[in-house]
Amino acid sequence: MVIYKMRGLICYCSNTGNTELTCKYIDKNISNAHFDFYNISEGGYFNLDEYDIIGFGTYTYWWGVPEVFENFIDSLSKQKDKNAFMFNTYSHFSGNTQKDMYAKLKEKGFKIISAHSLHVPTSYPPKRAKKKNISNSPNFKEFWKFNCFINRLDGYIDRLSKERKVDEVKIKTNIIGLMLCRYLRPRIKNVMGKKYVDRKLCTQCGECQKVCPYDAVVFKGKITFDRSKCRSCWACFNNCPQQAIYTEDVKGAGQYKEPCKQLTMKLK
Secondary structure (H helix, E strand, C coil): CCCCCEEEEEEEECCCCHHHHHHHHHHHCCCCEEEEEEECCCCCCCCHHHCCEEEEEEECECCECCHHHHHHHHHCCCCCCEEEEEEEEECCCCCCHHHHHHHHHHHCCEEEEEEEEEECCCCCHHHHHHCCCCCCCCCHHHHHHHHHHHHHHHHHHHHHHCCCCCCCCCCCCCHHHHHHHHHHHHHCCCCCCCEEECCCCCCCCCHHHHHCCCCCEEEECEEEECCCCCCCCCHHHHHCCCCCEEECCCCCCCCCCCCCHHHHHHCC
């Protein structure tokens, strides 16, 4: 008997690797589908028509979906009830991320059959610099719920492979998250403040310009920052190999370049 294994694609946005690690963990624990990965920061060609199910994963940016991921969804072609699932990682408060992503994907014609928010260690440098409860997430209960989500998703994929119906998931609006996104997020895009470069440490490798999702890093002989484009995502700070980038409040501490050991061990 030939067992059909569905083909899937996970499109993701990962600033520091937490969300990317989550994508790979989902793939390893799904038995009824094989997933390819599409990192939106790297770009490249893909064809949604070649896949049976699409996954969408992002980190939470100030209680909602990061602008770069919203732009990616907007760029997708219109679908007709294409089966999809979505997930987000967050370090403090998921806010309205799920509802915002759900609305965006629905506009594009995707049918969302499952969704989850995973609590992960913070990658926010000011908080990491204070070293207060920054690496323990997800706790036992959160991790158990995450695995339950994966098991349910695997079951849904099995039903789809047998051409059986799977209902669309319902996503509730987080009122507090909605208010924070609508009224406060537009005001905090420059919360990172003015950025500086330690010329003694900088090797002009250009990594900060490469990882910036908003083209806010200008590299012409020396590094400068376009504050009108910056969204305070800290990608330049977190990924500088020499820790040469700093702000008025954070210098030489709090960098989160890749998933911490605790998260890596849980999602191995």
